[in-house]
Amino acid sequence: MENTLIQADDTWLLWAFLAGWAAVSIYLEQKYKWASKLTGAIIALLGALILANLKVIPTAAPAYDAVWTYVIPLAIPLLLFQANLKKVLNESGRMLFIFLISAAGTVIGAYLAFFLMxxxxxxxxxxxxxETGSYIGGGVNFAALSGKLNPPGELAASAIVADNLLMALYFFVLILMPTLSFFRKNYRTPYIDDLEKNAGSGEENTASSYWKRKDISLKDIALASGSAFVLVGVSFKLAEWIDGLIPSGDDVNVVLNLLNGLFGDGYLMLTTVTVLAVTFFSGFFEKINGAQELGTYLIYIFFVVIGVPASIPLLINNAPLLVVFVGIIVLFNMLVTFSVGRVFKFSLEEMIVASNANVGGPTTAAAFAIAKGWTKLIVPIMLVGTLGYIIGNYIGSMMYYVFQAM
Structure with missing residues (x-):
C-alpha cells in the first residue's frame, strides 16, 4: 500500500475529494475569467495531479475504479437525453451538413497525425x-472512449492537457476570424452584417438570459437518474449477450472482429440504445430537467480521476508531443471546414460554430454563438453538437481499429 496521507481504503475520504474537487472546478470555471480560460477540466485534473504527486492521495484505489465502472456509463445517457435524431434532421439539416464536413476534417487530421507520429x-x-472522438463531440466522447480502451493513466492525463490547450488556442483563432479582413472579404457573414446594421437598436443577448437557472423537481432527479440506470443496465447486458454471440479473436476474420467491437461493446451499445429511446420517446425525455447538468457533473468527476495516476515528470515529457499530434488534428479540422464550407457557400458564422462544436462540444459552441449575438444559430448547433456525442463514439472506435491495422 502506498505511503500517502489518505490511504487507498479510505473510500469516503477519497469520494469526498473526487466529488468536492469536481464541484470546486465547476464553481471556479463559472465564477472567474482566469478559470474559464484555463477550463474546469484542467483545474479538476491539476488538483488531483498535484495532490497525488505530493503523496496526499493514492494513485490507485477502489474509489477510482468505481468512477470508471459506474460514473462514466451513467453520465453518457444523461448527456444524450436531448439527442432526438428526428428533431436534429428536421430543424438543423443545413447545420448538420457543415458539422459532418468538419468531423471529416477531424478524421483526416487524426489519420495523418497518427501516420506521422x-x-x-x-x-x-x-x-x-x-482524440478523434473528443474532436467530434467533446469531453464526453473522450471519457467514453477512455473507459472502453483503458489507456495508461499518465498518457490519458497528458492527452487531456494537450486536448484542452489546443482547444483553448483554437477558440482564440475562431474568435479572431470574424475580425480579419481576409475572412470578411472571402466569406459570407450575414449574421455579423445584421448585427452591425442593427447596432444600437437596444436588442440584447446575454449569456445569463440563455443559461438561466432551470426549474428542477424531485421528479426530474428521479426520472433522470432512474432512466440512466435502466439504460446502462439494459445496454451493457445486451452488449454482453452480443459479445458472446459474435466470435472474436486472432483466429477470427476481420469482419467478425469489427462487428463484435461495434455491437459487443457496452459503451457503443449504450449510445445506440439511449439515442433510440430518446428519439422514439422524445416527449418523455425532453420534459426531464437537469439531466444535462447531472451528466456534466459526473464527467467532471472523471476529469479528477484522470489526473490521479499522472506523474509530473511524465506529463512534462508526454504533453509536448501530444500537443503536436492534437495540433495536426485541429489544423485539418479547420482547413477542411473552411475550404469545403466555402465551396458550398456556407456563412462564416455557420462554419465557425460547427468547427467549435466538433472541437469543444455543443455547449461551448452555443456559448460562442451567444457571446457573438448569433441567436439563430444557438438551437441548431446545440442539436447538431449533441449528435457529435453519438457519432464521435462510433468514429473514435472505428479509428482505433484503423490505427491498430497501421
Whole structure:
C-alpha cells in the first residue's frame, strides 16, 4: 500500500475529494475569467495531479475504479437525453451538413497525425481514437472512449492537457476570424452584417438570459437518474449477450472482429440504445430537467480521476508531443471546414460554430454563438453538437481499429 496521507481504503475520504474537487472546478470555471480560460477540466485534473504527486492521495484505489465502472456509463445517457435524431434532421439539416464536413476534417487530421507520429508516442492507437472522438463531440466522447480502451493513466492525463490547450488556442483563432479582413472579404457573414446594421437598436443577448437557472423537481432527479440506470443496465447486458454471440479473436476474420467491437461493446451499445429511446420517446425525455447538468457533473468527476495516476515528470515529457499530434488534428479540422464550407457557400458564422462544436462540444459552441449575438444559430448547433456525442463514439472506435491495422 502506498505511503500517502489518505490511504487507498479510505473510500469516503477519497469520494469526498473526487466529488468536492469536481464541484470546486465547476464553481471556479463559472465564477472567474482566469478559470474559464484555463477550463474546469484542467483545474479538476491539476488538483488531483498535484495532490497525488505530493503523496496526499493514492494513485490507485477502489474509489477510482468505481468512477470508471459506474460514473462514466451513467453520465453518457444523461448527456444524450436531448439527442432526438428526428428533431436534429428536421430543424438543423443545413447545420448538420457543415458539422459532418468538419468531423471529416477531424478524421483526416487524426489519420495523418497518427501516420506521422505512430513511432514517437506509445499507445497512440488508443490516444488517437480518444482524440478523434473528443474532436467530434467533446469531453464526453473522450471519457467514453477512455473507459472502453483503458489507456495508461499518465498518457490519458497528458492527452487531456494537450486536448484542452489546443482547444483553448483554437477558440482564440475562431474568435479572431470574424475580425480579419481576409475572412470578411472571402466569406459570407450575414449574421455579423445584421448585427452591425442593427447596432444600437437596444436588442440584447446575454449569456445569463440563455443559461438561466432551470426549474428542477424531485421528479426530474428521479426520472433522470432512474432512466440512466435502466439504460446502462439494459445496454451493457445486451452488449454482453452480443459479445458472446459474435466470435472474436486472432483466429477470427476481420469482419467478425469489427462487428463484435461495434455491437459487443457496452459503451457503443449504450449510445445506440439511449439515442433510440430518446428519439422514439422524445416527449418523455425532453420534459426531464437537469439531466444535462447531472451528466456534466459526473464527467467532471472523471476529469479528477484522470489526473490521479499522472506523474509530473511524465506529463512534462508526454504533453509536448501530444500537443503536436492534437495540433495536426485541429489544423485539418479547420482547413477542411473552411475550404469545403466555402465551396458550398456556407456563412462564416455557420462554419465557425460547427468547427467549435466538433472541437469543444455543443455547449461551448452555443456559448460562442451567444457571446457573438448569433441567436439563430444557438438551437441548431446545440442539436447538431449533441449528435457529435453519438457519432464521435462510433468514429473514435472505428479509428482505433484503423490505427491498430497501421
Amino acid at each position: 505512430k513511432d514517437s508516442i506509445p499507445h497512440l492507437d488508443k490516444i488517437g481514437a480518444m
